[in-house]
Amino acid sequence: MAFGPAINQLRAHEGQTVTLHGWVYNKRSSGKVRFVILRDGTGYLQCVAFVKDVPQEVFDLMDLVSLESSVTVTGVVRLDQRAPGGVELGLTGLTLHHMAEEYPIGKKEHGTGFLMENRHLWLRSSRQVAILRCRSEIEQSFRDYFYQNGFTLLDSPILTPAACEGTTTLFETDYFGEKAFLSQSGQLYLEPACMALGKVYCFGPTFRAEKSKTRRHLMEFWMLEPEVAFAGLDDVMALAEDFLVYVVSRVLDRCTEELKVIERDTAKLQNVRKPFPRVPYKDAVAQLHALGSDLRYGDDFGGDDETVLTQQYDRPVMVHRYPSAVKAFYMEPDPQDPGLALCVDVLAPEGYGEIIGGSERIHDHDLLLGRIREHGLPVSAFQWYLDIRKYGTVRHGGFGIGLERTVAWICGLPHVRETIPYPRMLHQLYP
Protein backbone atom coordinates (compact mmCIF):
# COMPACT_ATOMS: atom_id res chain seq x y z
CA MET A 1 0.00 0.00 0.00
CA ALA A 2 1.31 3.43 -0.90
CA PHE A 3 1.31 5.86 1.96
CA GLY A 4 0.60 9.50 1.37
CA PRO A 5 2.07 12.29 3.46
CA ALA A 6 1.38 12.35 7.20
CA ILE A 7 -1.08 14.95 8.44
CA ASN A 8 1.65 16.87 10.26
CA GLN A 9 3.54 17.20 6.95
CA LEU A 10 0.58 18.39 4.87
CA ARG A 11 1.38 22.10 4.89
CA ALA A 12 4.22 21.40 2.43
CA HIS A 13 1.73 19.87 -0.01
CA GLU A 14 -0.55 22.88 -0.46
CA GLY A 15 -2.42 22.72 -3.74
CA GLN A 16 -1.62 19.07 -4.35
CA THR A 17 -4.01 16.16 -4.46
CA VAL A 18 -3.08 13.66 -1.76
CA THR A 19 -4.34 10.37 -0.35
CA LEU A 20 -4.19 9.64 3.40
CA HIS A 21 -5.13 6.73 5.62
CA GLY A 22 -6.54 7.10 9.09
CA TRP A 23 -9.50 7.00 11.40
CA VAL A 24 -12.56 9.21 11.73
CA TYR A 25 -11.98 11.33 14.82
CA ASN A 26 -15.13 13.41 14.54
CA LYS A 27 -17.69 14.59 12.02
CA ARG A 28 -19.99 17.57 11.65
CA SER A 29 -22.52 18.62 9.08
CA SER A 30 -24.59 21.59 8.10
CA GLY A 31 -27.07 20.50 5.48
CA LYS A 32 -25.28 20.60 2.18
CA VAL A 33 -21.74 20.73 3.62
CA ARG A 34 -20.10 18.00 5.66
CA PHE A 35 -16.90 17.74 7.68
CA VAL A 36 -14.97 14.61 8.57
CA ILE A 37 -12.03 15.01 10.97
CA LEU A 38 -9.34 12.47 10.13
CA ARG A 39 -6.79 11.23 12.66
CA ASP A 40 -3.61 9.43 11.54
CA GLY A 41 -1.41 9.36 14.66
CA THR A 42 0.52 12.48 13.66
CA GLY A 43 -2.33 14.98 13.77
CA TYR A 44 -5.90 15.86 12.89
CA LEU A 45 -7.19 16.94 9.50
CA GLN A 46 -10.52 18.52 8.64
CA CYS A 47 -11.89 17.14 5.39
CA VAL A 48 -14.67 19.21 3.77
CA ALA A 49 -17.12 18.53 0.97
CA PHE A 50 -20.18 20.26 -0.46
CA VAL A 51 -22.94 18.08 -1.85
CA LYS A 52 -22.51 19.37 -5.40
CA ASP A 53 -18.75 18.72 -5.41
CA VAL A 54 -18.60 14.99 -4.75
CA PRO A 55 -20.50 11.88 -5.89
CA GLN A 56 -23.67 11.33 -3.89
CA GLU A 57 -22.35 8.09 -2.38
CA VAL A 58 -19.26 9.89 -1.05
CA PHE A 59 -21.42 12.63 0.45
CA ASP A 60 -23.71 10.04 2.03
CA LEU A 61 -20.76 8.12 3.45
CA MET A 62 -19.46 11.29 5.14
CA ASP A 63 -22.67 11.28 7.15
CA LEU A 64 -23.01 7.53 7.70
CA VAL A 65 -19.41 6.78 8.68
CA SER A 66 -19.11 6.22 12.44
CA LEU A 67 -16.47 7.62 14.78
CA GLU A 68 -13.15 5.71 14.70
CA SER A 69 -14.01 3.96 11.43
CA SER A 70 -10.89 3.36 9.32
CA VAL A 71 -10.89 5.22 6.00
CA THR A 72 -8.79 6.45 3.12
CA VAL A 73 -9.41 10.00 1.95
CA THR A 74 -8.35 11.77 -1.22
CA GLY A 75 -8.51 15.50 -1.79
CA VAL A 76 -6.77 18.78 -2.40
CA VAL A 77 -4.67 20.34 0.36
CA ARG A 78 -5.49 23.99 1.05
CA LEU A 79 -4.81 26.54 3.72
CA ASP A 80 -7.92 27.89 5.44
CA GLN A 81 -8.14 29.94 8.60
CA ARG A 82 -11.42 28.25 9.52
CA ALA A 83 -9.82 24.82 9.73
CA PRO A 84 -8.29 23.69 13.03
CA GLY A 85 -4.56 23.88 12.43
CA GLY A 86 -5.04 26.12 9.40
CA VAL A 87 -4.83 23.27 6.85
CA GLU A 88 -7.74 21.29 5.46
CA LEU A 89 -8.54 18.83 2.71
CA GLY A 90 -11.10 19.57 -0.02
CA LEU A 91 -12.36 16.02 -0.08
CA THR A 92 -12.99 14.30 -3.40
CA GLY A 93 -12.87 10.63 -2.45
CA LEU A 94 -13.64 8.61 0.68
CA THR A 95 -13.31 4.84 0.97
CA LEU A 96 -14.24 2.83 4.01
CA HIS A 97 -12.00 0.06 5.35
CA HIS A 98 -14.13 -0.79 8.33
CA MET A 99 -17.28 0.72 9.80
CA ALA A 100 -16.56 1.01 13.52
CA GLU A 101 -19.13 -0.09 16.06
CA GLU A 102 -20.40 2.55 18.46
CA TYR A 103 -17.22 3.88 20.04
CA PRO A 104 -17.20 3.68 23.85
CA ILE A 105 -15.05 6.76 24.46
CA GLY A 106 -16.86 10.00 23.75
CA LYS A 107 -15.71 13.57 23.42
CA LYS A 108 -16.97 14.44 26.89
CA GLU A 109 -15.44 13.59 30.21
CA HIS A 110 -14.99 10.05 31.47
CA GLY A 111 -13.96 8.60 34.81
CA THR A 112 -10.51 7.07 35.15
CA GLY A 113 -11.96 3.66 36.01
CA PHE A 114 -13.82 3.53 32.71
CA LEU A 115 -10.82 4.86 30.79
CA MET A 116 -8.49 2.30 32.36
CA GLU A 117 -10.85 -0.54 31.39
CA ASN A 118 -10.65 0.84 27.88
CA ARG A 119 -6.95 1.63 27.96
CA HIS A 120 -6.47 -0.02 24.56
CA LEU A 121 -8.84 2.57 23.09
CA TRP A 122 -7.89 5.44 25.40
CA LEU A 123 -4.44 5.32 23.77
CA ARG A 124 -6.00 6.93 20.67
CA SER A 125 -6.86 10.19 22.42
CA SER A 126 -4.67 13.19 21.71
CA ARG A 127 -3.51 13.59 25.29
CA GLN A 128 -2.44 9.96 25.60
CA VAL A 129 -0.67 10.12 22.24
CA ALA A 130 1.27 13.18 23.42
CA ILE A 131 2.23 11.54 26.72
CA LEU A 132 3.42 8.36 25.03
CA ARG A 133 5.50 10.40 22.57
CA CYS A 134 7.13 12.15 25.54
CA ARG A 135 7.76 8.78 27.16
CA SER A 136 9.40 7.54 23.98
CA GLU A 137 11.60 10.65 23.79
CA ILE A 138 12.55 10.39 27.47
CA GLU A 139 13.37 6.72 27.09
CA GLN A 140 15.50 7.44 24.02
CA SER A 141 17.29 10.25 25.87
CA PHE A 142 18.01 7.86 28.76
CA ARG A 143 19.80 5.52 26.37
CA ASP A 144 21.50 8.26 24.39
CA TYR A 145 22.96 9.91 27.48
CA PHE A 146 24.71 6.78 28.66
CA TYR A 147 25.73 5.75 25.16
CA GLN A 148 27.31 9.14 24.56
CA ASN A 149 29.09 9.10 27.91
CA GLY A 150 31.00 5.87 27.47
CA PHE A 151 28.67 3.46 29.27
CA THR A 152 28.09 -0.08 28.08
CA LEU A 153 24.52 -1.39 28.12
CA LEU A 154 24.45 -4.55 30.17
CA ASP A 155 21.15 -6.40 30.31
CA SER A 156 20.51 -7.87 33.73
CA PRO A 157 18.37 -10.97 34.22
CA ILE A 158 14.66 -10.72 34.94
CA LEU A 159 14.38 -14.19 36.51
CA THR A 160 16.44 -14.17 39.70
CA PRO A 161 17.04 -16.74 42.41
CA ALA A 162 16.51 -14.50 45.44
CA ALA A 163 15.67 -11.05 46.62
CA CYS A 164 18.25 -8.55 45.42
CA GLU A 165 17.76 -6.47 48.52
CA GLY A 166 16.35 -9.16 50.71
CA THR A 167 13.23 -7.77 52.26
CA THR A 168 10.70 -6.38 49.86
CA THR A 169 7.96 -8.45 48.30
CA LEU A 170 8.70 -10.20 45.03
CA PHE A 171 6.61 -11.90 42.40
CA GLU A 172 7.30 -15.60 42.69
CA THR A 173 7.37 -18.02 39.80
CA ASP A 174 8.25 -21.65 39.23
CA TYR A 175 11.63 -22.39 37.65
CA PHE A 176 11.59 -26.12 36.88
CA GLY A 177 10.71 -26.95 40.44
CA GLU A 178 12.79 -24.22 42.04
CA LYS A 179 11.50 -20.87 43.23
CA ALA A 180 12.46 -17.95 41.06
CA PHE A 181 11.51 -14.30 41.36
CA LEU A 182 10.94 -11.46 38.93
CA SER A 183 13.74 -8.95 39.30
CA GLN A 184 13.26 -5.82 41.34
CA SER A 185 16.70 -4.39 40.50
CA GLY A 186 19.63 -5.17 38.24
CA GLN A 187 22.13 -3.51 40.54
CA LEU A 188 23.69 -6.58 42.10
CA TYR A 189 24.41 -7.88 38.60
CA LEU A 190 25.83 -4.56 37.49
CA GLU A 191 28.42 -4.33 40.26
CA PRO A 192 30.43 -7.31 38.93
CA ALA A 193 29.93 -6.01 35.38
CA CYS A 194 31.40 -2.59 36.13
CA MET A 195 34.54 -4.40 37.31
CA ALA A 196 34.71 -5.82 33.78
CA LEU A 197 33.62 -2.85 31.68
CA GLY A 198 34.16 0.22 33.87
CA LYS A 199 30.92 2.10 33.27
CA VAL A 200 27.75 0.08 32.68
CA TYR A 201 24.00 0.50 32.85
CA CYS A 202 20.90 -1.62 32.53
CA PHE A 203 17.42 -0.60 31.52
CA GLY A 204 14.44 -2.87 31.72
CA PRO A 205 11.23 -3.77 33.46
CA THR A 206 11.22 -4.13 37.22
CA PHE A 207 8.66 -5.88 39.37
CA ARG A 208 7.48 -5.04 42.87
CA ALA A 209 4.73 -7.04 44.54
CA GLU A 210 4.22 -4.40 47.22
CA LYS A 211 0.55 -3.78 47.81
CA SER A 212 0.97 -0.09 47.13
CA LYS A 213 -2.04 1.78 45.84
CA THR A 214 -0.97 5.33 45.19
CA ARG A 215 -0.50 7.68 42.27
CA ARG A 216 3.24 6.97 42.36
CA HIS A 217 3.19 3.16 42.24
CA LEU A 218 3.07 0.45 39.60
CA MET A 219 3.65 -3.28 40.02
CA GLU A 220 5.67 -3.32 36.81
CA PHE A 221 7.78 -0.30 35.89
CA TRP A 222 10.90 0.52 33.93
CA MET A 223 14.12 1.39 35.68
CA LEU A 224 17.50 2.46 34.38
CA GLU A 225 20.52 1.78 36.60
CA PRO A 226 24.08 2.96 35.94
CA GLU A 227 27.02 1.54 37.89
CA VAL A 228 30.52 3.03 37.79
CA ALA A 229 33.82 1.57 39.02
CA PHE A 230 36.02 3.91 41.09
CA ALA A 231 33.05 6.24 41.70
CA GLY A 232 32.22 7.68 45.10
CA LEU A 233 29.05 9.35 46.33
CA ASP A 234 30.02 12.76 44.92
CA ASP A 235 30.55 11.18 41.49
CA VAL A 236 27.16 9.48 41.69
CA MET A 237 25.48 12.78 42.54
CA ALA A 238 27.26 14.61 39.72
CA LEU A 239 26.21 11.89 37.27
CA ALA A 240 22.57 12.00 38.36
CA GLU A 241 22.55 15.78 38.07
CA ASP A 242 24.16 15.90 34.63
CA PHE A 243 21.88 13.15 33.39
CA LEU A 244 18.64 14.80 34.54
CA VAL A 245 19.63 18.15 33.03
CA TYR A 246 20.24 16.40 29.72
CA VAL A 247 16.93 14.53 29.73
CA VAL A 248 14.84 17.59 30.59
CA SER A 249 16.52 19.82 28.01
CA ARG A 250 16.10 17.11 25.39
CA VAL A 251 12.34 16.88 26.03
CA LEU A 252 11.98 20.67 26.02
CA ASP A 253 13.81 20.72 22.71
CA ARG A 254 12.00 17.89 20.93
CA CYS A 255 8.55 17.59 22.51
CA THR A 256 7.33 21.19 22.28
CA GLU A 257 4.03 20.26 20.61
CA GLU A 258 3.38 17.34 22.94
CA LEU A 259 3.99 19.43 26.07
CA LYS A 260 1.56 22.01 24.68
CA VAL A 261 -1.14 19.34 24.23
CA ILE A 262 -0.59 18.15 27.80
CA GLU A 263 -0.64 21.82 28.94
CA ARG A 264 2.63 21.44 30.82
CA ASP A 265 4.03 24.63 32.37
CA THR A 266 7.45 24.44 30.71
CA ALA A 267 8.81 27.40 32.71
CA LYS A 268 9.18 24.98 35.63
CA LEU A 269 11.22 22.62 33.46
CA GLN A 270 13.46 25.47 32.25
CA ASN A 271 14.65 25.77 35.86
CA VAL A 272 16.20 22.31 35.78
CA ARG A 273 19.82 23.48 35.55
CA LYS A 274 22.99 22.84 37.50
CA PRO A 275 23.68 22.95 40.30
CA PHE A 276 20.98 20.98 42.11
CA PRO A 277 20.91 21.67 45.84
CA ARG A 278 22.71 18.96 47.87
CA VAL A 279 21.06 18.69 51.27
CA PRO A 280 22.39 16.39 54.00
CA TYR A 281 19.62 14.29 55.57
CA LYS A 282 20.09 15.93 58.97
CA ASP A 283 19.69 19.41 57.43
CA ALA A 284 16.59 18.27 55.58
CA VAL A 285 15.08 17.01 58.84
CA ALA A 286 15.84 20.35 60.53
CA GLN A 287 14.32 22.19 57.60
CA LEU A 288 11.18 20.05 57.78
CA HIS A 289 10.88 20.65 61.53
CA ALA A 290 11.02 24.38 60.88
CA LEU A 291 8.21 23.88 58.37
CA GLY A 292 6.04 22.11 60.93
CA SER A 293 6.72 18.43 60.29
CA ASP A 294 6.77 16.02 63.24
CA LEU A 295 9.23 13.72 61.45
CA ARG A 296 11.61 11.99 63.88
CA TYR A 297 15.33 12.08 63.17
CA GLY A 298 16.22 8.61 61.93
CA ASP A 299 13.00 7.98 60.04
CA ASP A 300 12.67 7.99 56.29
CA PHE A 301 10.58 10.79 54.77
CA GLY A 302 6.87 10.29 54.28
CA GLY A 303 5.09 11.43 51.15
CA ASP A 304 4.06 14.72 52.74
CA ASP A 305 7.60 15.41 53.92
CA GLU A 306 8.96 14.93 50.41
CA THR A 307 6.34 17.27 48.98
CA VAL A 308 6.96 20.01 51.56
CA LEU A 309 10.73 19.75 51.16
CA THR A 310 10.74 19.88 47.37
CA GLN A 311 8.40 22.86 47.36
CA GLN A 312 11.26 24.86 48.88
CA TYR A 313 13.26 24.54 45.64
CA ASP A 314 12.74 25.25 41.95
CA ARG A 315 14.72 22.21 40.74
CA PRO A 316 15.39 18.63 41.83
CA VAL A 317 16.85 18.27 45.33
CA MET A 318 19.55 15.77 46.24
CA VAL A 319 19.18 14.57 49.82
CA HIS A 320 22.23 12.60 50.89
CA ARG A 321 23.65 10.67 53.85
CA TYR A 322 20.51 9.11 55.37
CA PRO A 323 20.85 6.98 58.50
CA SER A 324 22.07 3.51 57.49
CA ALA A 325 19.23 1.91 59.42
CA VAL A 326 16.60 3.04 56.88
CA LYS A 327 18.70 2.18 53.83
CA ALA A 328 19.85 -0.96 51.99
CA PHE A 329 22.48 -3.30 53.42
CA TYR A 330 25.04 -2.75 50.65
CA MET A 331 25.53 0.99 51.15
CA GLU A 332 28.96 2.28 52.21
CA PRO A 333 29.02 3.92 55.66
CA ASP A 334 30.09 7.56 55.86
CA PRO A 335 33.68 7.64 57.20
CA GLN A 336 32.82 10.88 59.04
CA ASP A 337 29.82 9.29 60.77
CA PRO A 338 29.44 5.51 60.38
CA GLY A 339 25.76 5.71 61.35
CA LEU A 340 25.10 7.39 58.02
CA ALA A 341 25.09 5.83 54.56
CA LEU A 342 26.82 7.34 51.53
CA CYS A 343 23.58 7.50 49.61
CA VAL A 344 21.44 10.00 47.76
CA ASP A 345 17.78 10.36 46.88
CA VAL A 346 16.89 12.80 44.14
CA LEU A 347 13.49 14.31 44.81
CA ALA A 348 11.67 15.83 41.84
CA PRO A 349 10.03 19.26 42.19
CA GLU A 350 6.31 19.99 42.45
CA GLY A 351 5.64 17.14 44.84
CA TYR A 352 6.60 14.32 42.46
CA GLY A 353 8.83 12.72 45.05
CA GLU A 354 11.73 10.33 44.73
CA ILE A 355 12.76 9.60 41.17
CA ILE A 356 16.34 8.50 41.81
CA GLY A 357 17.93 6.48 44.60
CA GLY A 358 21.66 5.83 44.57
CA SER A 359 24.70 5.18 46.69
CA GLU A 360 28.31 4.26 47.00
CA ARG A 361 28.49 0.49 47.58
CA ILE A 362 30.41 -1.31 50.28
CA HIS A 363 33.69 -2.46 48.73
CA ASP A 364 35.25 -4.16 51.78
CA HIS A 365 34.58 -7.89 51.86
CA ASP A 366 34.33 -8.36 55.61
CA LEU A 367 32.15 -5.30 56.17
CA LEU A 368 29.72 -6.50 53.50
CA LEU A 369 29.70 -10.04 54.90
CA GLY A 370 28.82 -8.61 58.31
CA ARG A 371 25.93 -6.59 56.83
CA ILE A 372 24.55 -9.61 55.00
CA ARG A 373 24.56 -11.56 58.28
CA GLU A 374 23.02 -8.67 60.24
CA HIS A 375 20.16 -8.56 57.75
CA GLY A 376 19.59 -12.29 58.09
CA LEU A 377 20.36 -12.93 54.42
CA PRO A 378 21.70 -16.32 53.28
CA VAL A 379 25.44 -15.86 52.79
CA SER A 380 25.69 -18.69 50.27
CA ALA A 381 23.23 -16.98 47.93
CA PHE A 382 25.38 -13.86 47.99
CA GLN A 383 28.72 -15.60 47.55
CA TRP A 384 29.13 -14.39 43.97
CA TYR A 385 28.31 -10.86 45.10
CA LEU A 386 30.90 -11.10 47.89
CA ASP A 387 33.45 -12.45 45.42
CA ILE A 388 33.72 -9.02 43.78
CA ARG A 389 35.23 -7.79 47.03
CA LYS A 390 37.91 -10.50 46.87
CA TYR A 391 39.43 -9.85 43.45
CA GLY A 392 40.66 -6.30 43.01
CA THR A 393 37.84 -4.58 44.85
CA VAL A 394 37.40 -0.85 44.31
CA ARG A 395 35.11 1.91 45.41
CA HIS A 396 32.05 2.01 43.12
CA GLY A 397 28.54 3.29 43.01
CA GLY A 398 25.48 4.05 40.95
CA PHE A 399 21.80 4.84 41.07
CA GLY A 400 18.41 3.74 39.79
CA ILE A 401 15.91 6.02 38.08
CA GLY A 402 12.26 5.14 37.63
CA LEU A 403 11.08 5.95 34.12
CA GLU A 404 7.40 6.35 34.91
CA ARG A 405 7.91 8.76 37.80
CA THR A 406 10.27 10.76 35.62
CA VAL A 407 7.70 10.91 32.82
CA ALA A 408 4.98 11.90 35.30
CA TRP A 409 7.14 14.74 36.58
CA ILE A 410 8.31 16.03 33.20
CA CYS A 411 4.79 15.85 31.76
CA GLY A 412 3.18 17.19 34.93
CA LEU A 413 0.78 14.25 35.27
CA PRO A 414 -1.22 13.56 38.42
CA HIS A 415 -0.77 9.77 38.23
CA VAL A 416 1.86 7.36 36.86
CA ARG A 417 -0.80 5.17 35.25
CA GLU A 418 -0.89 7.49 32.22
CA THR A 419 2.89 7.28 31.69
CA ILE A 420 2.96 3.66 30.53
CA PRO A 421 0.87 2.12 27.74
CA TYR A 422 -0.54 -0.74 29.81
CA PRO A 423 -0.11 -0.07 33.53
CA ARG A 424 0.06 -2.95 35.97
CA MET A 425 -1.48 -1.86 39.23
CA LEU A 426 -2.81 -3.48 42.37
CA HIS A 427 -5.71 -5.67 41.21
CA GLN A 428 -5.44 -4.46 37.66
CA LEU A 429 -3.99 -6.75 35.01
CA TYR A 430 -6.32 -5.77 32.16
CA PRO A 431 -6.06 -4.92 29.32
Place this chain on the structure above:
RNA sequence: UCCCGGGUAGCUCAGUUGGUUAGAGCGGGUGACUGUUAAUCACUAGGUCGGGGGUUCAAGUCCCUCCCCGGGAGCCA
Protein backbone atom coordinates in the same frame (compact mmCIF):
# COMPACT_ATOMS: atom_id res chain seq x y z
C1' U B 1 -3.30 -4.87 55.96
C1' C B 2 -5.40 -0.14 57.73
C1' C B 3 -8.01 4.82 57.08
C1' C B 4 -11.23 7.92 54.00
C1' G B 5 -14.63 8.65 49.56
C1' G B 6 -17.72 6.28 46.07
C1' G B 7 -21.26 2.46 43.18
C1' U B 8 -28.30 5.60 39.92
C1' A B 9 -29.25 5.04 31.60
C1' G B 10 -23.67 3.11 27.08
C1' C B 11 -20.61 7.57 29.57
C1' U B 12 -20.45 11.82 33.32
C1' C B 13 -23.56 13.01 37.16
C1' A B 14 -28.21 15.17 40.06
C1' G B 15 -31.91 12.96 43.11
C1' U B 16 -34.45 17.57 49.15
C1' U B 17 -37.14 15.36 55.60
C1' G B 18 -38.14 8.17 53.46
C1' G B 19 -43.73 9.65 49.93
C1' U B 20 -47.29 9.31 43.28
C1' U B 21 -44.85 7.16 37.12
C1' A B 22 -36.36 7.90 38.89
C1' G B 23 -34.02 13.01 36.07
C1' A B 24 -30.26 16.01 33.11
C1' G B 25 -26.08 16.52 29.74
C1' C B 26 -23.28 13.68 26.38
C1' G B 27 -23.52 9.35 23.25
C1' G B 28 -27.36 6.27 19.97
C1' G B 29 -31.77 6.69 16.43
C1' U B 30 -35.03 10.01 13.22
C1' G B 31 -35.47 14.81 10.97
C1' A B 32 -33.76 20.23 9.77
C1' C B 33 -29.61 23.34 8.31
C1' U B 34 -24.26 25.49 2.21
C1' G B 35 -18.23 26.69 6.69
C1' U B 36 -18.84 23.47 10.96
C1' U B 37 -15.05 24.08 15.33
C1' A B 38 -16.71 18.96 21.67
C1' A B 39 -21.52 22.55 15.67
C1' U B 40 -26.62 23.79 16.72
C1' C B 41 -32.04 22.85 16.95
C1' A B 42 -36.53 19.45 17.30
C1' C B 43 -38.35 14.64 18.33
C1' U B 44 -37.21 9.70 20.19
C1' A B 45 -35.47 5.02 22.45
C1' G B 46 -32.73 3.75 26.72
C1' G B 47 -32.96 1.82 34.25
C1' U B 48 -32.59 -5.36 38.41
C1' C B 49 -30.65 2.60 41.55
C1' G B 50 -23.61 -2.91 42.96
C1' G B 51 -25.55 -8.05 45.52
C1' G B 52 -28.13 -9.99 49.80
C1' G B 53 -30.77 -9.18 54.33
C1' G B 54 -33.48 -5.82 57.70
C1' U B 55 -36.64 -1.43 59.62
C1' U B 56 -41.27 0.84 57.62
C1' C B 57 -47.93 1.60 55.36
C1' A B 58 -43.87 3.15 51.96
C1' A B 59 -36.50 2.63 50.71
C1' G B 60 -32.30 5.16 45.26
C1' U B 61 -32.73 7.58 50.26
C1' C B 62 -32.25 4.66 57.00
C1' C B 63 -29.58 0.08 59.42
C1' C B 64 -26.46 -4.59 58.87
C1' U B 65 -23.42 -7.42 55.66
C1' C B 66 -20.70 -8.77 51.36
C1' C B 67 -18.59 -7.39 46.55
C1' C B 68 -16.31 -3.86 43.37
C1' C B 69 -13.91 0.97 42.23
C1' G B 70 -11.07 5.48 43.55
C1' G B 71 -7.65 8.24 46.91
C1' G B 72 -4.17 7.92 50.89
C1' A B 73 -0.82 5.34 54.76
C1' G B 74 3.08 1.73 55.19
C1' C B 75 7.02 0.29 51.39
C1' C B 76 9.45 2.10 47.48
C1' A B 77 11.47 4.16 41.79
